[in-house]
Amino acid sequence: MKKVKQIKTTSLDYAILGLIQQEPLSGYGIRKQFETTAIGNYSSSPGAVYPALDRLQKLGLVVKSLLENQKKEKFRCTPKGIDTLKIWLLQPVEINDVAKNVDVLLLKFAFMDTLLTKEQKLEYLTSFQKQLKIYIEQLKAFHSEEGSSLPLNGRLAFEHGLAGYSTTYKWCKNAIAAIRNHQEK
Amino acid sequence: MKKVKQIKTTSLDYAILGLIQQEPLSGYGIRKQFETTAIGNYSSSPGAVYPALDRLQKLGLVVKSLLENQKKEKFRCTPKGIDTLKIWLLQPVEINDVAKNVDVLLLKFAFMDTLLTKEQKLEYLTSFQKQLKIYIEQLKAFHSEEGSSLPLNGRLAFEHGLAGYSTTYKWCKNAIAAIRNHQEK
């Protein structure tokens, strides 16, 4: 079986796709978003963003073009780019994402706004919440078994993690209610 | 002015230093820590860990040696390694760390356990808390100004961030009390 050269789409690539799907941006505009907003930990350095845009263009996921009423060319998603983004958004929430990539899960949720249906969003949040519950229970089990044997600083740091996940769990509950009550246009 | 070849110590390097300062470990043991515990987002791949250990050995920050009552050689910190780690731990908490690297700040706090004094820990937490307060106020200001103009998903994601920082703030308060009441040995 011949091995096909697989061009990967990285997390940064998806972040860019999601950003310009909401609003077309110049390369510089994308960099500013990563630099100045609380979007996640994506690199705003030109040496990361411009090569990423090249990759995405080569893959046919974005194009740089002049829009009506605009002076400057900006990047926007192609239909293929939108599809790629949707597939990413619809990937099931794994417990490993919950443990290590909560911020990516939240970014995905933000990008879903106009791309997925109300039902898909609710399914995402429900599954997020379910994985969170499992993970929190694991952490609590560890805490009651071995918590007292940890050094003070270590135990406190661990409890910070636990508190953070509990906050996210509560947020899920609230977000589910908010999406459910929201008028679908 | 001649430019001196600067060997950088990366975040992964510090994480390794901190780990083996708590307990000497083999390269494999370090990998397992990153893979199986909730320590942060450090790479457990051999292609990251072993080259990092080479770097640290070259810098004279760690050594691999046989300890008493042990069959296998393990890595541990040299005095220079401990100093390097302490300098890192004592670095002032910047608002940018609070915004983008809370997990690193918590890892540092965990590593402080036996390395810093009670007063230094309290100073760290106090400064962490102060920067958090500033950042949270910035976020709240943004929320009341522009929150209503955000799409629902974006606003909810933003509110997740806010809730997370608030949780960390409360944790700081609690951790300060816990450290303060703790008997210094």
Add this chain to the structure above:
DNA sequence: GTCGACATGTAAATTGTTACATGATTTA
């Protein structure tokens, strides 16, 4: 007219990922 922000890029060095390779030791 110059300062700062807008705007796009490149090159070198470093770092990390993925996949492979190897062998020892433990355990079922």
Add this chain to the structure above:
DNA sequence: TAAATCATGTAACAATTTACATGTCGAC
């Protein structure tokens, strides 16, 4: 004895950081 885990590494590749380079445009 076969499988799983311990243990250490390398090679090819992909990605990122850092630093540099260049030029436009509007404000003051």
